[in-house]
Amino acid sequence: MPQTPSRSSARHATHRLRNSRVWRGLARTGFAVNGLLHILIGAIAIQLALPGGSDADADQGGALESLAATPFGGVLLWVVTAGLAALGLWLIVDGIIDRPEDGATQHVAVAFAKGLAYLALSATAARVALGGRGDSSGDAQSVTAALLEAPAGVVLVILAGLIVLGIGVYFGVKGATQGFRDDVDTPGGGAGKAVIALGIGGYLAKGVALGAVGVLLGSAAIASDSARSTGLDGALRSLLELPFGGWLLGAVGAGLIAYGVYGFARARYARLD
Numbered sequence: 001m002p003q004t005p006s007r008s009s010a011r012h013a014t015h016r017l018r019n020s021r022v023w024r025g026l027a028r029t030g031f032a033v034n035g036l037l038h039i040l041i042g043a044i045a046i047q048l049a050l051p052g053g054s055d056a057d058a059d060q061g062g063a064l065e066s067l068a069a070t071p072f073g074g075v076l077l078w079v080v081t082a083g084l085a086a087l088g089l090w091l092i093v094d095g096i097i098d099r100p101e102d103g104a105t106q107h108v109a110v111a112f113a114k115g116l117a118y119l120a121l122s123a124t125a126a127r128v129a130l131g132g133r134g135d136s137s138g139d140a141q142s143v144t145a146a147l148l149e150a151p152a153g154v155v156l157v158i159l160a161g162l163i164v165l166g167i168g169v170y171f172g173v174k175g176a177t178q179g180f181r182d183d184v185d186t187p188g189g190g191a192g193k194a195v196i197a198l199g200i201g202g203y204l205a206k207g208v209a210l211g212a213v214g215v216l217l218g219s220a221a222i223a224s225d226s227a228r229s230t231g232l233d234g235a236l237r238s239l240l241e242l243p244f245g246g247w248l249l250g251a252v253g254a255g256l257i258a259y260g261v262y263g264f265a266r267a268r269y270a271r272l273d
Contacts, residue, residue: 023090028085028267030118033080034040035064037121038202038256045236045253049246058253059232060121061183064128081122088118094272146221155209157221165214168207175203180262184269195269205255212238 031178040063047054056062065082095111125140127133174180180199186192212235239249 004193016129023086025270026091027272028086028270029083030081030090031263031270032267033083034081034087034118035260035267036067037260038206039260040066041232042205042253042256042260045256046238046250047236049253050218050249055159058236061128061133061232065133068128074129076123081125081129084118084122084125087124088115090272091115091118094196132216144217146219154224155211155223158218159263161214161217161221163214164217165211168212168214170207171203171210172207175200175207183271184266185271187269195265198258201255202259202262205252206259208252209235209256210235227256239255251268 021123037060041058044054044058044062044066047056048058056066064077064080067076069078090110092115095108095115117248134202144157147153147160150156178196180203181196184195184199186195211234213232216235216238236249236252239245240253242248
């Protein structure tokens with residue numbers, strides 16, 4: 001079915017926007033600021049694993065509040081807000097334009113889910129920049145409580161837990177199989193080996209962290225207790241309850257830092273075509 005002139009013009013304009021230098025620059029900025037947040041989360045996780053622990057939340061909200069406490073934190077938070085918003089919009093537009101002939105619906109759905117996640121994180125960054133709190137754990141508990149009160153709420157929360165667990169498995173497999181190499185133009189030599197090593201460690205660590213979040217969601221559903229759904233911070237803290245939990249949490253924290261550094265590498269070498 002031929003496209004109408006208006007649809008053709010709109011599609012052409014969308015392609016031009018997606019391929020513009022400014023738009024791509026904003027997307028790369030988004031990868032970099034996402035990397036920065038993961039470095040901060042990883043650093044907080046390592047502090048939690050050490051004697052004395054830390055009062056900061058080991059999640060995006062805690063990372064944003066830590067960033068706000070630095071010199072020029074307000075300016076940095078607005079850079080983070082803009083970068084994450086641009087990345088979220090870019091992922092949505094990219095998913096619509098580059099959808100394959102087979103599995104188009106699934107491709108667009110995944111792109112929208114990723115894009116909306118970054119837009120939500122951008123909104124949280126803006127809230128912190130305006131003086132609010134980035135209470136991710138509280139948000140997770142509120143959403144879980146609302147779902148549990150809905151009809152078939154337990155089923156919905158279990159489903160949400162399985163989805164998050166599945167995403168964690170996806171990250172782990174992507175790290176183990178080096179599937180992330182499809183996302184970047186890996187440089188040669190030692191730099192390329194470093195990018196690959198960071199990607200493997202980073203994706204595996206993020207997979208473990210998200211898997212723990214999914215398990216806690218399932219636990220909250222089974223116990224009908226929204227307090228058990230504590231988001232990423234609670235999931236990382238729960239690792240301390242396992243044998244050698246401090247070492248495990250420290251390793252995951254180091255892996256999240258690796259994922260953050262990989263985010264900076266992706267900002268430089270990402271395939272945006």
